[in-house]
Amino acid sequence: MDTLELSELDMADPAVVRAAARHFAAALAESPQYKAFEQAAERFRRDHSAQQALQAYQEKQNAWRALIMLNALSLEQQSELESLQKAFVSHPLVQEYLKAQMDFASLCQTLGDVISESIGLNYAAACGVSCCG
Amino acid sequence: MATGLSPDLQEATQSLIENLLASEAFIRYRKAETRLNTDREARSLLERLSQAQARLRQNQTRGAVSQAEIDELRDLQAQVQRNRVIMEYAQAQQEAVYFLREINNEISALLGVNFATFANHATC
Numbered sequence: 018m019d020t021l022e023l024s025e026l027d028m029a030d031p032a033v034v035r036a037a038a039r040h041f042a043a044a045l046a047e048s049p050q051y052k053a054f055e056q057a058a059e060r061f062r063r064d065h066s067a068q069q070a071l072q073a074y075q076e077k078q079n080a081w082r083a084l085i086m087l088n089a090l091s092l093e094q095q096s097e098l099e100s101l102q103k104a105f106v107s108h109p110l111v112q113e114y115l116k117a118q119m120d121f122a123s124l125c126q127t128l129g130d131v132i133s134e135s136i137g138l139n140y141a142a143a144c145g146v147s148c149c150g
Numbered sequence: 151m152a153t154g155l156s157p158d159l160q161e162a163t164q165s166l167i168e169n170l171l172a173s174e175a176f177i178r179y180r181k182a183e184t185r186l187n188t189d190r191e192a193r194s195l196l197e198r199l200s201q202a203q204a205r206l207r208q209n210q211t212r213g214a215v216s217q218a219e220i221d222e223l224r225d226l227q228a229q230v231q232r233n234r235v236i237m238e239y240a241q242a243q244q245e246a247v248y249f250l251r252e253i254n255n256e257i258s259a260l261l262g263v264n265f266a267t268f269a270n271h272a273t274c
Contacts, residue, residue, distance in 0.1 A: 027170035031249075037162075037169040038253045044162035050262070102212035111239075122268045127155070128163055129269025135167040136176065137183070143247045144266035145255045 045128070050121040057117035060110055067110040074101040166253075173243075175249035185235050192235040199226045200250035 020142075045051055059141050061067050077098055090098065105111060129140045154162070170176055186192055202223045210213045228237055257265045 027172065028174055028177060029169045031173065031252075032170040032250075034166075034173050035256050037166045038256040039164040039260055041162040042257040042265070044156070044236075045158045045257075045265075046261060048156065048159060063261045125265060125268035126271055128159075129266070131163055132167055132170075132201060132269075136170050137180070138243075138246060138250065140250065140254075141270035141272075143250045144264075144272045145251065146264070146266045 040111070045124075048121075048124060051122045052065040054117040057110070057114040064110050067108050068136045069104040070101075070108050070111070072099075074105045077101055162192040170250070170253065173249060175246045179242040179246035182235075186239040189235045192233055192239075195226070195233055196236065197228055199223075199230055202226055 033134070035066070081090060081094060081098065085098075106115070133140045171180075202219070206215060206219055206223055209219065254264070254266045
């Protein structure tokens with residue numbers, strides 16, 4: 018009964034839906050927000066001082082991970098980590114990258130909301146994305 | 151459609167939505183959802199399960215859960231699992247979710263980033 022009902026409808030072949038998904042991705046990749054995000058990411062990847070700032074922060078974070086989890090950093094260690102973090106996030110290229118990332122995320126959220134509302138499922142949640150990615 | 155989107159992006163989004171809704175997984179999901187919404191017995195069962203779970207949670211925080219409450223919850227869970235309309239809905243929803251993940255992989259592969267992660271509003 019169900020099979021008959023479904024076969025009578027103009028059902029989209031999975032390959033056609035995938036093609037529509039690629040068309041959507043291509044249109045999104047043409048948006049100014051995506052291009053700015055890609056360019057900012059590339060500039061950030063290629064900049065020696067920005068990479069050094071990232072590395073210095075990550076190295077300390079990794080070295081002190083256990084202490085951070087136990088909330089057992091000394092005041093000096095806390096201060097050093099905050100100073101490295103500040104140096105990293107205040108780097109002009111990191112600032113530019115974060116701004117571009119936020120603008121692109123805002124566009125993706127708008128599109129995700131439109132899709133979710135139309136299909137009756139929360140797109141991000143259905144795709145297994147939690148608040149921690 | 152949201153304002154501020156380019157005509158190309160609007161058209162591509164609309165086309166993706168229409169194709170998703172016309173896919174077998176989503177047609178089955180919407181049919182199962184309609185059946186669930188119009189089945190009074192199934193809806194009442196889900197409502198009673200939800201109420202029993204809420205009561206149990208409340209009593210757990212007070213450390214006052216009775217065996218009768220646990221038995222009631224287990225009985226309702228068993229009834230839900232025997233209810234064809236509810237189980238078909240759950241299965242259809244799961245299949246729609248799997249299909250949506252495949253579609254998200256297709257989008258993300260082209261973009262080089264996970265689209266769903268960027269589309270997520272929640273922050274830690």
